[in-house]
Amino acid sequence: MTTPDLLTWESLTLRLRKPFTVSYGSSETRQAFWVRLAGDEGWGEGTTPPYYGVDPAAMAAVWARAAQCGRRLPDNPAEIADWVGNEGPAAARSALDLALHDRIGRLRGLPLYRLLDLPAPGVRPTWFTLSIETPEAMAELARRRVKYGLFKLKMGGDGLDMARVAAVRAARPDAVLGVDANAGWNEADALRYLEEMERLGVEFVEQPLAKGEIDGLGRLQARTALPVVADESLQAPADLERLNQAGVQAVNLKLMKLGGLSPVLAALRRARGLGMRVMLGCMVETSLGVTAMAHLMGLADWVDLDTPMLISNDPFDGLHYDARARVSVPDRPGIGVRLRAA
Numbered sequence: 001m002t003t004p005d006l007l008t009w010e011s012l013t014l015r016l017r018k019p020f021t022v023s024y025g026s027s028e029t030r031q032a033f034w035v036r037l038a039g040d041e042g043w044g045e046g047t048t049p050p051y052y053g054v055d056p057a058a059m060a061a062v063w064a065r066a067a068q069c070g071r072r073l074p075d076n077p078a079e080i081a082d083w084v085g086n087e088g089p090a091a092a093r094s095a096l097d098l099a100l101h102d103r104i105g106r107l108r109g110l111p112l113y114r115l116l117d118l119p120a121p122g123v124r125p126t127w128f129t130l131s132i133e134t135p136e137a138m139a140e141l142a143r144r145r146v147k148y149g150l151f152k153l154k155m156g157g158d159g160l161d162m163a164r165v166a167a168v169r170a171a172r173p174d175a176v177l178g179v180d181a182n183a184g185w186n187e188a189d190a191l192r193y194l195e196e197m198e199r200l201g202v203e204f205v206e207q208p209l210a211k212g213e214i215d216g217l218g219r220l221q222a223r224t225a226l227p228v229v230a231d232e233s234l235q236a237p238a239d240l241e242r243l244n245q246a247g248v249q250a251v252n253l254k255l256m257k258l259g260g261l262s263p264v265l266a267a268l269r270r271a272r273g274l275g276m277r278v279m280l281g282c283m284v285e286t287s288l289g290v291t292a293m294a295h296l297m298g299l300a301d302w303v304d305l306d307t308p309m310l311i312s313n314d315p316f317d318g319l320h321y322d323a324r325a326r327v328s329v330p331d332r333p334g335i336g337v338r339l340r341a342a
Contacts, residue, residue, distance in 0.1 A: 008038075011031060016028050021132040023156060024049075024051035042098075044102065045285060047284070058088060081260075090256060090257050103334070111295065125325060126303045126305045127306060128148045132164075136167060150176045162197075177202050177203060205228055218245075231254075240271060240274070280297065291329060
């Protein structure tokens with residue numbers, strides 16, 4: 001779709017290498033949007049999972065307003081948040097935020113982390129997601145990925161979750177395991193699972209309860225040394241304060257739910273100031289969005305940026321994964337992403 005000259009956008013249908021199943025359901029595709037400033041001066045991505053219930057038309061309305069606003073584009077990253085504003089879905093605002101950061105980085109000839117004066121990302125291992133399957137199937141996949149050291153196990157809330165963790169642990173006693181329930185447990189079940197997860201050497205438990213149950217997350221955290229990581233419960237800056245007050249130890253930050261690099265960096269710094277641990281995460285996004293987030297790796301405790309590995313038709317060449325699922329960013333200006341060769 002095209003509007004006046006400031007920017008254009010187009011829909012991309014991402015095909016997953018295998019069905020991706022979490023507590024909300026299963027899918028084989030994702031809809032992503034590629035936003036391009038005029039003259040390809042900067043690129044951004046806006047992508048949300050179907051269970052977030054975001055209307056693509058609402059995202060397009062954000063871009064249409066931006067295209068017609070008549071304002072000059074910001075020349076400094078500090079101006080981007082005000083330029084983007086707070087209206088519309090977070091993923092739509094994220095696409096604008098990324099494109100504007102990319103533009104400034106390209107104009108200055110600086111990769112994103114240097115533009116933002118961040119620590120060098122280096123080379124960091126990412127968690128590799130095992131979506132919900134039978135315990136045996138998840139164990140077999142972990143066994144086949146013999147060089148990968150970090151596995152995040154999606155949970156189904158169907159009575160088989162601790163069997164899944166035990167099976168993967170038996171298949172890969174050397175691996176580090178994290179557990180992500182995607183809000184699929186109730187508090188009573190989560191309390192029962194804590195001791196078993198500790199026994200099996202789980203590193204953290206992510207979003208065990210529904211997103212509004214922040215006090216419940218705090219009660220779970222009080223019962224375990226495992227970090228409870230809030231994901232769906234962190235949708236806005238005010239949520240970060242509530243989570244900290246409840247005693248939750250860690251948060252998963254994502255560009256598409258917070259609205260781009262500007263709000264993610266603000267949330268990251270605030271979380272650090274509150275003594276909370278930080279995971280950098282992503283939706284099922286292309287290498288465009290995930291590479292942008294990877295520039296922040298030097299600030300993170302955990303890196304969960306594997307989704308381009310799950311996509312069979314990612315059109316972008318950006319961050320690099322080595323044989324051990326370690327991530328590095330390209331040394332190119334801006335986000336550093338380009339189109340893959342046909």
